[in-house]
Amino acid sequence: MLDRRQFLKLGGATAFAALFGGCEKIPRKLIPFVIPPENYTLGEAFWYASVCGQCPAGCGIVVRVSEGRAKKVEGNPLHPVNRGKLCARGQAALQALYHPERLSRPMKLSGGRGSGSYTPVSWEEALSLLMGPLKKVKAEAPGSLLMLTEPMRGHAGLVAGRFMKAFGSPHRVAWDPFGADAMLSANAAVHGIRDLPEHDLANARYLLSFSGDFLETGISPVHYAEAYGRMRGDRETIRGKFVHFGPRLSMTAAAADLFLPCAPGTEGFVALGIAHVMVRDRHTAASSAAGRLADDLGAYSPEEVEKKTGVRAHDIAAVAEEFSRNQPGLAIAGTAAATGPDGEFHCGAAALLNVLAGNVGKPGGVSFPNRAQAFAKYGAEGALLAPSPESGYAGMRAALEKMRGGAFRMAILSGATNPAFTLPRSLKFNEALSKVPFVVAFASFLDETTSLADLVLPVPTGLEAWGDDPAPVGHAGAITLCQPVVEPLHDTRSVPDVLIAAAKELGGEPAKALPWGSFRECIEKAYGGPGGEMEKALRRGGFFGESLSPRSAARTGNVAFPKAAERPIDGDPKAFPLALHLYPSVTLYDGRGANLSWLQEMPDPISTAVWRNWVEVNPMTAAGLGLAEGDGVTVTSPSGKITAHVAFNPGIAPDVAAIPLGQGHTRYGKYANGRGENPISLLPAGETYALQATRVALAKTKLSTTLARTAHPEGQWKISNLM
Amino acid sequence: MARRHLDTAISLACLALTFFLSPGAAFSETVPQPIAFSHKNHVTVYKMNCRFCHSSANKSQYANLPSVEKCMMCHRSIATDRPEVKKIAQYWNGKKPIPWNKVIDVPNHVYFPHNKMVNAGIPCLTCHPGMDQAGTAVQNLEFGMGMCMECHRKKKVSIDCWTCHY
Numbered sequence: 001m002l003d004r005r006q007f008l009k010l011g012g013a014t015a016f017a018a019l020f021g022g023c024e025k026i027p028r029k030l031i032p033f034v035i036p037p038e039n040y041t042l043g044e045a046f047w048y049a050s051v052c053g054q055c056p057a058g059c060g061i062v063v064r065v066s067e068g069r070a071k072k073v074e075g076n077p078l079h080p081v082n083r084g085k086l087c088a089r090g091q092a093a094l095q096a097l098y099h100p101e102r103l104s105r106p107m108k109l110s111g112g113r114g115s116g117s118y119t120p121v122s123w124e125e126a127l128s129l130l131m132g133p134l135k136k137v138k139a140e141a142p143g144s145l146l147m148l149t150e151p152m153r154g155h156a157g158l159v160a161g162r163f164m165k166a167f168g169s170p171h172r173v174a175w176d177p178f179g180a181d182a183m184l185s186a187n188a189a190v191h192g193i194r195d196l197p198e199h200d201l202a203n204a205r206y207l208l209s210f211s212g213d214f215l216e217t218g219i220s221p222v223h224y225a226e227a228y229g230r231m232r233g234d235r236e237t238i239r240g241k242f243v244h245f246g247p248r249l250s251m252t253a254a255a256a257d258l259f260l261p262c263a264p265g266t267e268g269f270v271a272l273g274i275a276h277v278m279v280r281d282r283h284t285a286a287s288s289a290a291g292r293l294a295d296d297l298g299a300y301s302p303e304e305v306e307k308k309t310g311v312r313a314h315d316i317a318a319v320a321e322e323f324s325r326n327q328p329g330l331a332i333a334g335t336a337a338a339t340g341p342d343g344e345f346h347c348g349a350a351a352l353l354n355v356l357a358g359n360v361g362k363p364g365g366v367s368f369p370n371r372a373q374a375f376a377k378y379g380a381e382g383a384l385l386a387p388s389p390e391s392g393y394a395g396m397r398a399a400l401e402k403m404r405g406g407a408f409r410m411a412i413l414s415g416a417t418n419p420a421f422t423l424p425r426s427l428k429f430n431e432a433l434s435k436v437p438f439v440v441a442f443a444s445f446l447d448e449t450t451s452l453a454d455l456v457l458p459v460p461t462g463l464e465a466w467g468d469d470p471a472p473v474g475h476a477g478a479i480t481l482c483q484p485v486v487e488p489l490h491d492t493r494s495v496p497d498v499l500i501a502a503a504k505e506l507g508g509e510p511a512k513a514l515p516w517g518s519f520r521e522c523i524e525k526a527y528g529g530p531g532g533e534m535e536k537a538l539r540r541g542g543f544f545g546e547s548l549s550p551r552s553a554a555r556t557g558n559v560a561f562p563k564a565a566e567r568p569i570d571g572d573p574k575a576f577p578l579a580l581h582l583y584p585s586v587t588l589y590d591g592r593g594a595n596l597s598w599l600q601e602m603p604d605p606i607s608t609a610v611w612r613n614w615v616e617v618n619p620m621t622a623a624g625l626g627l628a629e630g631d632g633v634t635v636t637s638p639s640g641k642i643t644a645h646v647a648f649n650p651g652i653a654p655d656v657a658a659i660p661l662g663q664g665h666t667r668y669g670k671y672a673n674g675r676g677e678n679p680i681s682l683l684p685a686g687e688t689y690a691l692q693a694t695r696v697a698l699a700k701t702k703l704s705t706t707l708a709r710t711a712h713p714e715g716q717w718k719i720s721n722l723m
Numbered sequence: 724m725a726r727r728h729l730d731t732a733i734s735l736a737c738l739a740l741t742f743f744l745s746p747g748a749a750f751s752e753t754v755p756q757p758i759a760f761s762h763k764n765h766v767t768v769y770k771m772n773c774r775f776c777h778s779s780a781n782k783s784q785y786a787n788l789p790s791v792e793k794c795m796m797c798h799r800s801i802a803t804d805r806p807e808v809k810k811i812a813q814y815w816n817g818k819k820p821i822p823w824n825k826v827i828d829v830p831n832h833v834y835f836p837h838n839k840m841v842n843a844g845i846p847c848l849t850c851h852p853g854m855d856q857a858g859t860a861v862q863n864l865e866f867g868m869g870m871c872m873e874c875h876r877k878k879k880v881s882i883d884c885w886t887c888h889y
Contacts, residue, residue, distance in 0.1 A: 027825070028824060028825045029822050029823065029824060029825065030788055030822075030823045030824070030825050031820045031821075031822055031823075032787075032788040032789060032790050032791065032820055032821065032823070033790040033791070033792070033820065034790060034791045034792060034814075034815070034818050034819065034820050035790060035791070035792045036790045036792070041778075041779045041782050041783050041787070042779055042783055042785045042787050043779070043783035043784045043785045044779065044782055044783045
């Protein structure tokens, strides 16, 4: 029998052995290569240039690759879009590459549709499962094939477009929840060009933002943030001034010299108030336009605008005077303004200010480069390659109707925009898709949309694939080349590669339309191939030299006056007292980043919350509702109901509740699932995809979860001092 | 009595474990290797440069072990009848790497970049004395901090902590 002392000694010895036993695990073998890979030096890193695929901005990246592994992603200093900078989402591309939940093999459905249970199959079997129905559809009813993707551009867009055309189906739908529809329509009305503008922030002296959260989200956040940095600090004697109007203190608003809160959905009126003062005081550069607009602007005196917006008349007058004195001045309308029911009006009013300031086509102003010029050699097909900033919402709704009517026999899904997650529930995407007899999804991960497919084909991530990418803004004619920076980690094939192979097997028109052996060959043929210009361009990251001539058509004289439809948002103000303000998350974007733990772990710059979503409320409003910081609440709209935690934001309008998008996944892996509820389910299914489209009511409720924040709100805001 | 035996046994076991398991002894006995490679033959007799085999010594923190392909570059035709060379050929034919045993260790928490030393013109034998006369690899010098500091002082290079510890 052991006594206590012996027992302790033996215990100590066991612990000792266990502790030092661990050291034995240090590898004592040195295993050299049999044949070393080319250009391989242990411990020596190479940087390969490519393009970031984490959002549609198209920033250039360089990836540090050591021992055949991608280890760090940074911005490409030569790239005109981001000039060496990169955001957190771009950095997290590595996590997407090495993600344990990545699809490594093709999978066929083994349970009921939507059950999410799949069996891995070989590529041969997967392709035969794809080609069987595809051939049948081609022979019997080619128009019943639907291709539903995120907006595709560059030669991937060409391959997809040509495939569908040669197949004989016009049903190619691209969906992007943050498409700039309102801005495009506004530019068409004001400038006569339905395109995204290039904002030359770096050379502006005065910047007006109407809910333009361009530093965190928007069309190209890194491009704007970098240019903003130059506007503020790159000129010796000029520091550009920045004034932000909007209903919520966002990260961008917090960076402004002056943040003037306005009532939700009134940004356009503030802009017209400023325009009114400029015209009244003859402070406009475009006098002909000013003369024509004087009557229309008469109704928007600062005093009238104050009644509507809550921004004081003397503030409007002072900003208008500063704006007109400090030229070039620039006005930008952002996502929150553009995604209201009156988005086109808000964007149009901001565009009008640019016209009155006389900055169209000038340094420090807005310009409209002729993007089609980059792909002029493709003629009419050039549109397939150019970036499409449209949301595709109308096409999506039409496609959903057709799905319900049984018009489609087969659907091909691809892309990260995840319509089952990002479309309002009331559109019933899942139910509509269930009416399509055979659904194929190309994906790197199972998510709410891809898990509805019969066959899931794994695709390489952006770091493992060939491609080319014309960025939507900030590029002035540049084309970024995308190359695999590492050997593909899994048995994956890219969408264009599979389409090219499928076309070959279908023969006839499709085979003629896609004459390449692989997508790499398509890219090489387009850009001069290895050994030629392309090799040099791959080292730099793309073709950045050629700048596009601006379109001469930008209209500055005969400008259409933006009219506010003043559509009421959903919900009776008595039953639903707060306007819901949904905004893209700086980390999760439209929700695609939610499965990456680095992004979940990154504190929101305003609320400092992590791993869960929240509802931002003004502390005064919260006090009226008996809500404390971190309390659980039920957020109810006429269309739906979710629960969330309260996070105080003293910089938010008292009649607004703001929720970031991106959380609320149910089928996007263990890092994304069960982290709050999807606020999109609060939205009605309107004519346009409007994020600021409903009113909500808050009611205290008990939640079993807590909201983790990295800074105490009192310490951050000193609310007691503010109140 | 039994208790004393047990105590002794436990102490001895701990001691044995310490010696047996502690990584990176200062001076190595000859470590058995899968092939009885002779550094002396290659370096002293045939005057080969160390970097012919340890090719990344001037490019990377690691000096690198030669690949089997590199051994076979010469031994496809040279000394093919020697038993040790035949062993290399066996690895090559089987497309298998040679599982060398590690001999030289730098203490923990030290960053030692071979390329910095080689490019500064420090001869390999400064830190690996006797390697030119050895058979398989040996470690004849204790890599203590004193040795590094002495040389760094003499050569008037940085002795900041973070030059080596980061």
